[in-house]
Amino acid sequence: MSGKSIHRELNSILKGVSRSFYLTLRVLPASVRSQLGVAYLFCRCADTIADTGLLPVEERLEHLKIFRHQFEADKPEVEALAGMMSRVGAPQEIEAERQLLLRIGECFALYEQFSASDRKLIRTLVTTLSHGMETDLSRFPSAESGEVEALNDDAELGLYCYHVAGCVGEFWTDLTMGHIPSLGSWQADEMRLLGERFGKGLQLTNILRDIDGDLSRGRCYLPLERLEAAGLSLDSLLDAENRTSFRPVMHGLIRETLAHYRAGWKYTLSIPRRQARLRLACAWPLLIGLRTLALLAGLDDPCAAGVVTRIPRIEVYWIMGRTTDMVYFNSWLERYYSKLERKVLERLLPETGG
Numbered sequence: 001m002s003g004k005s006i007h008r009e010l011n012s013i014l015k016g017v018s019r020s021f022y023l024t025l026r027v028l029p030a031s032v033r034s035q036l037g038v039a040y041l042f043c044r045c046a047d048t049i050a051d052t053g054l055l056p057v058e059e060r061l062e063h064l065k066i067f068r069h070q071f072e073a074d075k076p077e078v079e080a081l082a083g084m085m086s087r088v089g090a091p092q093e094i095e096a097e098r099q100l101l102l103r104i105g106e107c108f109a110l111y112e113q114f115s116a117s118d119r120k121l122i123r124t125l126v127t128t129l130s131h132g133m134e135t136d137l138s139r140f141p142s143a144e145s146g147e148v149e150a151l152n153d154d155a156e157l158g159l160y161c162y163h164v165a166g167c168v169g170e171f172w173t174d175l176t177m178g179h180i181p182s183l184g185s186w187q188a189d190e191m192r193l194l195g196e197r198f199g200k201g202l203q204l205t206n207i208l209r210d211i212d213g214d215l216s217r218g219r220c221y222l223p224l225e226r227l228e229a230a231g232l233s234l235d236s237l238l239d240a241e242n243r244t245s246f247r248p249v250m251h252g253l254i255r256e257t258l259a260h261y262r263a264g265w266k267y268t269l270s271i272p273r274r275q276a277r278l279r280l281a282c283a284w285p286l287l288i289g290l291r292t293l294a295l296l297a298g299l300d301d302p303c304a305a306g307v308v309t310r311i312p313r314i315e316v317y318w319i320m321g322r323t324t325d326m327v328y329f330n331s332w333l334e335r336y337y338s339k340l341e342r343k344v345l346e347r348l349l350p351e352t353g354g
Helices: 003-017 021-027 030-051 057-072 078-089 095-102 104-111 116-139 154-179 188-209 211-216 224-229 234-238 240-269 276-297 313-326 330-345
Strands: none
Touching: 003 021, 003 030, 003 095, 021 030, 021 276, 030 057, 030 095, 030 104, 030 116, 030 154, 057 078, 057 116, 078 104, 095 104, 116 154, 154 188, 188 211, 188 240, 188 276, 211 234, 224 234, 224 240, 234 240, 240 276, 240 330, 276 313, 276 330, 313 330
């Protein structure tokens, strides 16, 4: 199968396993689109291995290590990869994820066609992310145990967010700087740091909108030190009658998320105006994220089961259409961003200074 044919097939799988990244990918400059698409599928593959409840934790850890080894070895070990994917992929309930796992060899076929420098960036990304997932699986109890554990402090939360998202911001920065000449004026270290914070902000949003889902899997990514500072405990999150008292903690984390978003927004506006596609690809996740944060800030019980905190797809398309016209103008973009940011801040409880 030709490289173009493989790309078309994987593109259809990517559309099935991602809700919004597929839209972002389509608008990206062609020079980085394939690399970012394949890197996303590799990361999604690792995530699916780590999260599948159809295999015991010990086996998931072993499969993650095998997957990571494919990037550390000189070349992918075809037999080991095929054996692992047939075991992990066969029982998947979501068809798009099953197809991704069973056809991951085609992702490696595209990966082998990239330049050595691009392969190195993808290798660093996937091994960093996989290490973080392995640590996650080892740290928390299994969902079947009925137990729940929490991260201890903000340092642990920051490290977790780096391993699963901050490193993606660094990767994105290094890849685009390597392929888009107009980014040559960027200060690499500064932009990598902003990119890291960009990724952390998006991951914090994911954490805040899926508290109940994580608790059901034995995981609490909300630091104990924040709960205890508010006079709460992990048990408070498990008790439906006490959950409204959690709002100050939630709102404190939303404020921190907004600070990371501002770093991401600085990153976005630093992209030269003629790179409209790259600007949009960075602006959309932040603007969509602000709408999600506004929904979360307005919840009385942010931990409740079944709470819908994803904005409707029609609103996603509205944001995309609205910003397409203003992408060349920093002042217009800033005005729109600030408007959405204010809607989040208006719903937050006043800071107590504690």
